[in-house]
Each structure stands twice: as C-alpha cells, then as structure tokens.
Amino acid sequence: MNAEKRLGAHTIQLASPVAVLASGCAAGRKEGEGPLGKSIDVVYGDDLAGQDSWEKAESHLQRAALKAALRQGSAEIGAMDMVFAGDLLNQCAGSTFGLRESGVPFYGLYGACSTMAEALSLAAMCIDGGFAARAAAVTGSHYCSAEREYRMPLDYGGQRAPTAQWTVTGAGAVLLGTRGPGPFITHIATGKIVDAGITDAANMGAAMAPASVIIGPYPKGRCAGRVLQNTESKGGEGLYRQRLQGHNIYTVGPLILTPFHLSQQFLQGAYRVAGARAG
Secondary structure (H helix, E strand, O other), X not given: OOOOOEOOOOEEEEEEEEEEEEEEEEEOHHHHOOXXXXXXXXXXXXXXXXXXXXXXXXXXXXXXXXXXXXXXXXXXXXXXXXXXXXXXXXXXXXXXXXXOOOOOOEEEEOOHHHHHHHHHHXXXXXXXXXXXXXXXXXXXXXXXXXXXXXXXXXXXXXOOOOOOOOOOOEEEEEEXXXXXOOOEEEEEXXXXXXXXXXXXXXXXXXXXXXXXXXXXXOOOOOOOOOOOOEEEEEOOOOEEEEOOOOOOOOOOHHHHHHHHHHHOOOOOOOEEEOOEEEO
16 A cells, blocks of 8 residues: 555655635633633623523534634635534534534544544545545534533532533634645644543543653654654654643643653653643
C-alpha cells in the first residue's frame, strides 16, 4: 500500500493544506458567564434553550452553532458536501436529530472529548483526498443530558464528587474547504487508546491523564499526539519533551500524569497542564 502521506505511526501530512472557512458556537448560560463568553456566538439564558428536554436542547445547540458558522462564511448548508458530527448521547441522537433537516451526507462520530478533533481530521482527509470540496465538522454536549446518560441524573439530587467535572452545555461547528484565507490544517496526529484502569466515572481527569501526551520514536523532527509546542529534542529516536497547555485534566490530572510519564521516560523537567504546574 502506498502511504506517502504518513510521517510515522500516528502522523500524516496532507498533500494540500485544508482551509478553515468559518466557525460558529452556541452555549448555555454558565458558559456565557465564563472567560470565553464574549467569544460565543449564541448564548442561551436557560439550559433548555427554548426546548422541552435537555436532549432536544443538545440538538438545538448543534443547529445553532452550524447556522452561526454558515452565517459567518456566507454559505448555505447545501454547499457542504459532507457533515461530520457527534455528541455524547447514545447513537449520536443529538447530532442525528439536530442535523436531520440538512439534507447533506452525514457521518455520525463518537469520540467523547475528541469528537471535534476527530471530525476535523476526517473532514480534512476527505477534502485532501478529493472526495469533498467543502465539509462541516460539528460537535456538542449538554451537562444535564450527560449526567443522565453517564452518572447520576440531576433529579436524584446526588452530591458531586470532589473530582467531578462539568460537561459543557454547548456546541461548535467549523467549515472546511479547499480554498480560503486560513488558518489551515496541514498535518493530523491521531492518538491511541491508553487505559490506566480508572473505574471512577466521576474522575475523568484521572482517566484522561495518561492519554494527554503520546510521544514515541518518530522520524527526527516530527511529533505525534496531542502536542502543542516542541521545546527540545532528545537523542536520535526523536523523543520530545513537551509543554502541555489546556488539556482537560485540571488540577487532579497532573498528580497522575507526572509519575506516569516520568516512569515511561517520556517527560523530563517541568511542564504545565491546564494552568497547573508539576515537575
């Protein structure tokens, strides 16, 4: 098999950079009050977003985010050749019902926290491969529906664990195409499944910590994994020490991340994760 676009076990290089044409997002009240509130296109004052169930609200958020992206890109939904979308509900119900009126070929995805990265990756590869000229990547979630789906339904009034996180009530959409001012997608680095045996459903930080970085013997000068910035190379195998920012493991994760990666000789020195410092 001819795989000239592959740079290593996890990384591919697109033959032609894929342009980000536009983006849009919609969210609930709590997110609108947060530090990113001014960047959100549509903020709803209640978590039902005018619907009669949390699940319907999750679908509505995806529709609103996609409409905002199309509006920003001065495009119609019919201009999209494909839509890659996912959510946190069983059988991608949020995306299915949210986008069923679009009339565009639909690929339902489920990657939980990685769904948007997965959607962008697959959409970019389809465009680079000549299977589409334009495609949309969409994802969304809802705190209340996620609690009902995975943990304790809010109706029970259960006490939240100290490690419990707050699933975003919101959605985002990105339009991709062959031509545009950018930014561009030039490379795609796909992670692998890392299971540290965490069984506590209220401690996602611990479950996600081992997968926050994937560093291995790649060609010199190349990296794969969720890597945001190279800081120095190490030896002929091309191992890298990384500076990590913004991953969803908060303050509990570094306590697990540090000994895990140091034990694997993946990281040396100090690094930052989501504002926390460990070393």
